[in-house]
Amino acid sequence: MDRIEILRQINIIFAELLDNQNIQITEATVAYDIEDWDSLMHLQLAVAIEKNFEVRFNLQEIQSWVGVKDIIDSVVQRLN
Amino acid sequence: MITFNLEVILNKIQDRNLHHAVKLRNNTHDLGDLYHHKASLFLKKYEAYLQREGENIDFGINRYLIMLETMLQERIQFIKTGQYSNTSFEEVEKSVYANPEAMVSHMHGLVLAQFLWPDQYTRFLFFSTNFHKYFNDFCTYLEIGGGHGLYLNEAIELFPQARQFDLVDISQSSIDLAKGIIDNDRVNYYHKNVYDFDENEYNFITMGEVLEHVEDPLGLLTKTVSLLSPNGVCYITTPINSPMLDHIYLFNDEEEIRTLFHSAGLQIIEEKIAISDNKSTTYAKKNKTPVMYAAFLKKI
Numbered sequence: 001m002d003r004i005e006i007l008r009q010i011n012i013i014f015a016e017l018l019d020n021q022n023i024q025i026t027e028a029t030v031a032y033d034i035e036d037w038d039s040l041m042h043l044q045l046a047v048a049i050e051k052n053f054e055v056r057f058n059l060q061e062i063q064s065w066v067g068v069k070d071i072i073d074s075v076v077q078r079l080n
Numbered sequence: 081m082i083t084f085n086l087e088v089i090l091n092k093i094q095d096r097n098l099h100h101a102v103k104l105r106n107n108t109h110d111l112g113d114l115y116h117h118k119a120s121l122f123l124k125k126y127e128a129y130l131q132r133e134g135e136n137i138d139f140g141i142n143r144y145l146i147m148l149e150t151m152l153q154e155r156i157q158f159i160k161t162g163q164y165s166n167t168s169f170e171e172v173e174k175s176v177y178a179n180p181e182a183m184v185s186h187m188h189g190l191v192l193a194q195f196l197w198p199d200q201y202t203r204f205l206f207f208s209t210n211f212h213k214y215f216n217d218f219c220t221y222l223e224i225g226g227g228h229g230l231y232l233n234e235a236i237e238l239f240p241q242a243r244q245f246d247l248v249d250i251s252q253s254s255i256d257l258a259k260g261i262i263d264n265d266r267v268n269y270y271h272k273n274v275y276d277f278d279e280n281e282y283n284f285i286t287m288g289e290v291l292e293h294v295e296d297p298l299g300l301l302t303k304t305v306s307l308l309s310p311n312g313v314c315y316i317t318t319p320i321n322s323p324m325l326d327h328i329y330l331f332n333d334e335e336e337i338r339t340l341f342h343s344a345g346l347q348i349i350e351e352k353i354a355i356s357d358n359k360s361t362t363y364a365k366k367n368k369t370p371v372m373y374a375a376f377l378k379k380i
Contacts, residue, residue: 043155
């Protein structure tokens with residue numbers, strides 16, 4: 001799975017979690033850019049991404065994510 | 081020398097966990113002068129206790145950050161399963177309450193959380209600003225599961241001449257911490273399971289964040305009511321959707337708590353609800369965000 005497809009699927013997860021079907025994230029999006037992306041949402045996101053891509057992350061890795069690029073890096077690493 | 085300063089604590093947390101420190105600053109920056117006054121009074125006592133124990137505030141901050149890490153693990157588990165990871169009191173008693181290392185660490189973490197988390201401060205403020213309506217110098221006070229002693233300490237600060245202050249707790253580590261911080265000879269401490277406690281009837285009973293630690297909260301409330309004088313008042317708090325290492329009873333919403341109070345023969349006089357991180361009710365329901373519930377109650 002390439003980064004563009006991973007980004008597309010993560011975008012769907014964001015849209016569902018934030019109840020916003022119009023949301024458009026990019027690899028450059030960071031938590032600061034999205035108002036509701038706080039620590040609780042961060043964990044919801046991590047669990048949803050684990051489920052969607054059938055991968056597991058450790059807490060340290062989840063806490064190190066600053067933005068979408070970090071999430072995609074983690075997913076790519078797991079899928080490869 | 082006591083050097084307490086909330087900013088010092090936040091800076092120390094920032095050195096270890098920048099994101100969390102930013103969140104704490106955002107959540108506490110506009111809580112006002114009373115917040116700083118109350119936080120300063122209690123945390124100075126805490127720091128004095130740490131010094132008497134040969135420690136300093138770094139010890140408390142380390143414990144707080146460890147607790148935070150454990151809490152995040154529990155939250156992830158909760159998001160996945162919708163359940164708390166522990167459901168047995170016996171297991172939690174072995175792993176936490178009767179394990180001084182785990183208990184001390186957890187309790188120290190909770191001390192700082194009382195003033196770093198706005199929902200915790202909200203319930204404390206609710207107690208502090210309304211306690212005088214239900215208590216006076218002729219009254220007797222009991223605290224069940226006193227934790228770090230914040231509420232008992234506040235009761236003594238507000239009514240230093242009151243007739244009696246008692247605390248009963250199942251954990252010796254918790255009693256030692258409360259005793260050390262409160263540092264007041266007027267308090268009687270009982271290391272007992274509350275079910276084995278039959279000292280008296282009390283005019284006022286505080287039971288903060290205890291119901292979620294037991295398998296049978298109705299049984300505990302019934303016992304609490306039996307310790308309350310006919311016209312007595314109690315102050316009870318418990319969280320909703322709040323996974324922690326030692327939480328075993330899950331309340332899904334505030335209505336479940338109200339129903340339980342009614343079943344135990346208690347009537348709500350006034351209540352307070354605070355959602356973690358100041359989220360909206362809709363958001364909290366959808367995402368099972370932790371909610372703090374507190375109420376003053378009397379017998380029906």
